[in-house]
Amino acid sequence: MTGVELATGEVLPADVVVVAFGAVPATDWLAGSGLKVDNGVVCDSWCRAADGVYAVGDVARWHHGGLHTSLRLENRTNATEQAGHVAATILGERRPYTPVPYVWTDQFDVKIHVHGVLSADAEMTVVDGDMAQGRFVARYRRNGATVGVPGRP
Incomplete structure:
Protein backbone atom coordinates (compact mmCIF):
# COMPACT_ATOMS: atom_id res chain seq x y z
CA MET A 1 0.00 0.00 0.00
CA THR A 2 1.34 3.40 -0.92
CA GLY A 3 -1.54 5.62 0.09
CA VAL A 4 -5.19 6.49 -0.18
CA GLU A 5 -6.64 7.62 -3.50
CA LEU A 6 -9.35 10.25 -3.16
CA ALA A 7 -12.31 10.61 -5.52
CA THR A 8 -10.45 13.55 -7.10
CA GLY A 9 -7.58 11.24 -8.06
CA GLU A 10 -5.23 12.81 -5.52
CA VAL A 11 -3.19 10.21 -3.59
CA LEU A 12 -2.45 10.78 0.09
CA PRO A 13 0.76 8.89 0.93
CA ALA A 14 0.48 6.44 3.83
CA ASP A 15 2.35 3.41 5.13
CA VAL A 16 -0.70 2.19 7.04
CA VAL A 17 -4.39 2.92 6.57
CA VAL A 18 -6.95 2.21 9.28
CA VAL A 19 -10.60 1.99 8.31
CA ALA A 20 -13.10 2.27 11.15
CA PHE A 21 -16.80 2.79 11.50
CA GLY A 22 -19.09 3.36 14.41
CA ALA A 23 -22.71 3.11 15.30
CA VAL A 24 -25.36 5.58 16.28
CA PRO A 25 -27.87 4.20 18.79
CA ALA A 26 -31.36 3.85 17.29
CA THR A 27 -33.35 5.94 19.77
CA LEU A 91 -34.84 -10.12 40.75
CA GLY A 92 -33.67 -8.00 43.69
CA GLU A 93 -29.88 -7.99 43.61
CA ARG A 94 -28.60 -4.47 44.39
CA ARG A 95 -25.16 -4.26 42.85
CA PRO A 96 -24.16 -1.53 40.37
CA TYR A 97 -22.94 -2.63 36.95
CA THR A 98 -19.19 -1.91 36.96
CA PRO A 99 -17.43 -4.23 34.52
CA VAL A 100 -13.92 -3.59 33.26
CA PRO A 101 -14.64 -2.45 29.69
CA TYR A 102 -13.10 -4.81 27.16
CA VAL A 103 -12.91 -4.74 23.38
CA TRP A 104 -10.92 -6.73 20.88
CA THR A 105 -10.46 -6.81 17.15
CA ASP A 106 -8.77 -9.12 14.69
CA GLN A 107 -7.63 -7.29 11.57
CA PHE A 108 -6.24 -9.95 9.25
CA ASP A 109 -3.30 -11.35 11.26
CA VAL A 110 -3.22 -8.45 13.75
CA LYS A 111 -4.97 -8.88 17.10
CA ILE A 112 -5.64 -5.89 19.35
CA HIS A 113 -7.10 -6.14 22.85
CA VAL A 114 -8.07 -3.24 25.12
CA HIS A 115 -9.09 -3.44 28.77
CA GLY A 116 -10.38 -0.27 30.42
CA VAL A 117 -10.88 3.10 28.76
CA LEU A 118 -8.18 4.77 26.68
CA SER A 119 -8.19 8.54 26.45
CA ALA A 120 -5.94 11.20 25.00
CA ASP A 121 -5.53 12.90 28.39
CA ALA A 122 -3.97 9.80 29.98
CA GLU A 123 -0.24 9.10 30.13
CA MET A 124 0.73 6.05 28.02
CA THR A 125 3.74 3.85 28.78
CA VAL A 126 4.76 0.63 27.02
CA VAL A 127 5.27 -1.92 29.83
CA ASP A 128 6.13 -5.00 27.75
CA GLY A 129 7.33 -5.55 24.21
CA ASP A 130 7.90 -2.91 21.58
CA MET A 131 5.30 -1.04 19.53
CA ALA A 132 7.68 -0.89 16.57
CA GLN A 133 7.99 -4.68 16.66
CA GLY A 134 4.20 -5.06 16.67
CA ARG A 135 3.87 -6.91 19.99
CA PHE A 136 3.36 -4.88 23.12
CA VAL A 137 1.34 -4.15 26.23
CA ALA A 138 0.87 -0.53 27.29
CA ARG A 139 -0.62 1.15 30.34
CA TYR A 140 -2.72 4.32 30.33
CA ARG A 141 -2.64 6.23 33.65
CA ARG A 142 -4.57 9.26 34.80
CA ASN A 143 -4.08 10.87 38.22
CA GLY A 144 -1.86 7.96 39.28
CA ALA A 145 -4.44 5.27 38.46
CA THR A 146 -4.34 2.78 35.61
CA VAL A 147 -7.38 3.43 33.41
CA GLY A 148 -6.62 1.30 30.36
CA VAL A 149 -4.37 -1.44 29.03
CA PRO A 150 -4.10 -1.99 25.26
CA GLY A 151 -1.97 -4.66 23.71
CA ARG A 152 -1.08 -6.70 20.67
CA PRO A 153 -0.41 -10.24 21.87
Whole structure:
Protein backbone atom coordinates (compact mmCIF):
# COMPACT_ATOMS: atom_id res chain seq x y z
CA MET A 1 0.00 0.00 0.00
CA THR A 2 1.34 3.40 -0.92
CA GLY A 3 -1.54 5.62 0.09
CA VAL A 4 -5.19 6.49 -0.18
CA GLU A 5 -6.64 7.62 -3.50
CA LEU A 6 -9.35 10.25 -3.16
CA ALA A 7 -12.31 10.61 -5.52
CA THR A 8 -10.45 13.55 -7.10
CA GLY A 9 -7.58 11.24 -8.06
CA GLU A 10 -5.23 12.81 -5.52
CA VAL A 11 -3.19 10.21 -3.59
CA LEU A 12 -2.45 10.78 0.09
CA PRO A 13 0.76 8.89 0.93
CA ALA A 14 0.48 6.44 3.83
CA ASP A 15 2.35 3.41 5.13
CA VAL A 16 -0.70 2.19 7.04
CA VAL A 17 -4.39 2.92 6.57
CA VAL A 18 -6.95 2.21 9.28
CA VAL A 19 -10.60 1.99 8.31
CA ALA A 20 -13.10 2.27 11.15
CA PHE A 21 -16.80 2.79 11.50
CA GLY A 22 -19.09 3.36 14.41
CA ALA A 23 -22.71 3.11 15.30
CA VAL A 24 -25.36 5.58 16.28
CA PRO A 25 -27.87 4.20 18.79
CA ALA A 26 -31.36 3.85 17.29
CA THR A 27 -33.35 5.94 19.77
CA ASP A 28 -35.61 8.05 17.52
CA TRP A 29 -38.58 5.82 18.35
CA LEU A 30 -38.23 6.87 22.00
CA ALA A 31 -39.06 10.54 21.28
CA GLY A 32 -41.82 11.63 23.63
CA SER A 33 -41.40 8.57 25.87
CA GLY A 34 -40.08 10.58 28.80
CA LEU A 35 -36.79 8.68 28.77
CA LYS A 36 -33.62 10.77 28.65
CA VAL A 37 -31.70 10.13 25.45
CA ASP A 38 -28.17 11.48 24.97
CA ASN A 39 -25.84 9.27 22.90
CA GLY A 40 -28.03 6.35 23.97
CA VAL A 41 -30.63 5.78 26.64
CA VAL A 42 -29.29 7.43 29.80
CA CYS A 43 -29.31 5.00 32.74
CA ASP A 44 -28.15 4.88 36.33
CA SER A 45 -25.53 2.47 37.70
CA TRP A 46 -28.06 -0.39 37.58
CA CYS A 47 -28.88 0.24 33.87
CA ARG A 48 -32.26 1.64 34.90
CA ALA A 49 -33.62 4.35 32.60
CA ALA A 50 -36.81 4.91 34.64
CA ASP A 51 -38.85 3.00 37.21
CA GLY A 52 -39.36 -0.45 35.70
CA VAL A 53 -37.46 0.43 32.51
CA TYR A 54 -33.95 -0.85 31.82
CA ALA A 55 -31.64 -0.60 28.80
CA VAL A 56 -28.88 -2.98 27.77
CA GLY A 57 -26.43 -3.33 24.91
CA ASP A 58 -25.11 -0.63 22.65
CA VAL A 59 -28.16 1.60 23.19
CA ALA A 60 -27.58 1.85 26.97
CA ARG A 61 -25.44 4.71 28.29
CA TRP A 62 -25.05 4.00 31.98
CA HIS A 63 -23.15 5.53 34.86
CA HIS A 64 -20.06 3.45 35.68
CA GLY A 65 -19.42 4.19 39.36
CA GLY A 66 -15.93 2.69 39.34
CA LEU A 67 -14.78 4.88 36.47
CA HIS A 68 -16.85 7.91 37.54
CA THR A 69 -18.23 8.43 34.03
CA SER A 70 -21.03 7.39 31.72
CA LEU A 71 -20.25 4.66 29.19
CA ARG A 72 -21.89 3.16 26.13
CA LEU A 73 -20.11 0.02 24.98
CA GLU A 74 -20.74 -1.41 21.53
CA ASN A 75 -19.85 -5.09 21.73
CA ARG A 76 -21.68 -8.37 22.20
CA THR A 77 -19.80 -9.32 25.37
CA ASN A 78 -21.05 -6.23 27.16
CA ALA A 79 -24.61 -6.74 25.87
CA THR A 80 -24.66 -10.29 27.25
CA GLU A 81 -23.12 -9.38 30.62
CA GLN A 82 -25.31 -6.30 30.97
CA ALA A 83 -28.48 -8.30 30.24
CA GLY A 84 -27.55 -10.82 32.95
CA HIS A 85 -26.87 -8.00 35.37
CA VAL A 86 -30.21 -6.34 34.65
CA ALA A 87 -32.01 -9.67 35.15
CA ALA A 88 -30.33 -10.03 38.57
CA THR A 89 -31.27 -6.43 39.42
CA ILE A 90 -34.91 -7.04 38.50
CA LEU A 91 -34.84 -10.12 40.75
CA GLY A 92 -33.67 -8.00 43.69
CA GLU A 93 -29.88 -7.99 43.61
CA ARG A 94 -28.60 -4.47 44.39
CA ARG A 95 -25.16 -4.26 42.85
CA PRO A 96 -24.16 -1.53 40.37
CA TYR A 97 -22.94 -2.63 36.95
CA THR A 98 -19.19 -1.91 36.96
CA PRO A 99 -17.43 -4.23 34.52
CA VAL A 100 -13.92 -3.59 33.26
CA PRO A 101 -14.64 -2.45 29.69
CA TYR A 102 -13.10 -4.81 27.16
CA VAL A 103 -12.91 -4.74 23.38
CA TRP A 104 -10.92 -6.73 20.88
CA THR A 105 -10.46 -6.81 17.15
CA ASP A 106 -8.77 -9.12 14.69
CA GLN A 107 -7.63 -7.29 11.57
CA PHE A 108 -6.24 -9.95 9.25
CA ASP A 109 -3.30 -11.35 11.26
CA VAL A 110 -3.22 -8.45 13.75
CA LYS A 111 -4.97 -8.88 17.10
CA ILE A 112 -5.64 -5.89 19.35
CA HIS A 113 -7.10 -6.14 22.85
CA VAL A 114 -8.07 -3.24 25.12
CA HIS A 115 -9.09 -3.44 28.77
CA GLY A 116 -10.38 -0.27 30.42
CA VAL A 117 -10.88 3.10 28.76
CA LEU A 118 -8.18 4.77 26.68
CA SER A 119 -8.19 8.54 26.45
CA ALA A 120 -5.94 11.20 25.00
CA ASP A 121 -5.53 12.90 28.39
CA ALA A 122 -3.97 9.80 29.98
CA GLU A 123 -0.24 9.10 30.13
CA MET A 124 0.73 6.05 28.02
CA THR A 125 3.74 3.85 28.78
CA VAL A 126 4.76 0.63 27.02
CA VAL A 127 5.27 -1.92 29.83
CA ASP A 128 6.13 -5.00 27.75
CA GLY A 129 7.33 -5.55 24.21
CA ASP A 130 7.90 -2.91 21.58
CA MET A 131 5.30 -1.04 19.53
CA ALA A 132 7.68 -0.89 16.57
CA GLN A 133 7.99 -4.68 16.66
CA GLY A 134 4.20 -5.06 16.67
CA ARG A 135 3.87 -6.91 19.99
CA PHE A 136 3.36 -4.88 23.12
CA VAL A 137 1.34 -4.15 26.23
CA ALA A 138 0.87 -0.53 27.29
CA ARG A 139 -0.62 1.15 30.34
CA TYR A 140 -2.72 4.32 30.33
CA ARG A 141 -2.64 6.23 33.65
CA ARG A 142 -4.57 9.26 34.80
CA ASN A 143 -4.08 10.87 38.22
CA GLY A 144 -1.86 7.96 39.28
CA ALA A 145 -4.44 5.27 38.46
CA THR A 146 -4.34 2.78 35.61
CA VAL A 147 -7.38 3.43 33.41
CA GLY A 148 -6.62 1.30 30.36
CA VAL A 149 -4.37 -1.44 29.03
CA PRO A 150 -4.10 -1.99 25.26
CA GLY A 151 -1.97 -4.66 23.71
CA ARG A 152 -1.08 -6.70 20.67
CA PRO A 153 -0.41 -10.24 21.87
